[in-house]
Amino acid sequence: MRNVAINLVKQLITSKGIAQTKRIYNQLIKLGNFLDRKVLALVVNCPFLCSFYYALISSEFRRETQNVIYGKLKYYKNLETNEGNSYLLRRNIHRLEKGLIMQPRRDIFGLDYIEETLKTYLEICNYAIEQEPKITSEKTELKMELQWAHDVLKEYFSIVSDHPTINTAREIFESINFYDNFCGGDKRLIPYKRDLNTPPAVSYDQFLQLCYRRRSVRWYEQKLVPRELVDQAITAAALSPSACNRQPFEFRVFDTPELVQEVASIPGGTHGFYHNFPVIVVVIGKLSAYFSERDRHLILY
Secondary structure (H helix, E strand, C coil): CHHHHHHHHHHHCCHHHHHHHHHHHHHHHHHHHHHHHHHHHHHCCCHHHHHHHHHHHCCCCHHHHHHHHHHHHHHHHHHCCCCCCHHHHHHHHHHHHHHHHCCCCCCCCCCCCHHHHHHHHHHHHHHHHHHCCCCCHHHHHHHHHHHHHHHHHHHHHHHCCCCHHHHHHHHHHHCCCHHHHHHCCCCCCCCCCCCCCCCCCCCHHHHHHHHHCCCCCCCCCCCCCCHHHHHHHHHHHCCCCCHHHCCCEEEEEECCHHHHHHHHCCCHHHCCCHHHCCCEEEEEECHHHCCCHHHCCCCCC
16 A cells, blocks of 8 residues: 555656755755754753743753752652652762761761651561561561661661751650561671771773773673672673662663563664563662752663
């Protein structure tokens, strides 16, 4: 049917007419680009006019603004659930960590968010206790996160000076027996204290040689990729830092041929060679980890 339509159009429009139509089309494109540059030059120095431009003239950021609003709404909804907000807890515990390692360290810090931190910590503790029979593979991760929060809070309350807000929060924290019942163990999880007694197993020259081996590969052997190797790669990648330790990402692994093809065809840079992907790992960033538009790009960092 398509070929019939094309042949019909060719019969109705001469080669000269087609060439003329192409010229008119190209001229319209040039005129549109010219006008767009003029409009951009007009609005660039005024934030309001820039917003006006993208609201009424260009739709390029429409999906991003919708996703940001969706993420903010999801963030606020998470604050209202019984599960607590892990992103908020991670961020605030990380802020306490930064205060603990400041030189010189202030006698009092964290006043603006210590109540919020303790409230979120309690919510997640209670959720963990309620869900403990159901928690399987996530249990270890949840326990370690809560143990880390506990250890940082304990260190914070042990060194910070007296203040009515801090004293109240300290009493509440010391009255919680969640840690011994759920986590236990003598090992303290305060990440900034590293064991530097053992020298690294990799020298600089070895690391540099590894970097030289890096290439952007465009063709792949059709071999099954062992899931163990994929898991090892994700484990290493997850050690990368994230802003305020929110860890606003998850990894999704696709190794079913049909799904690999469907997912791999989405990014523009894969066209022409995605058909030979044996497996693809997608990193999903969560805008619901952020409460402010200014943080929307932190996932990329």
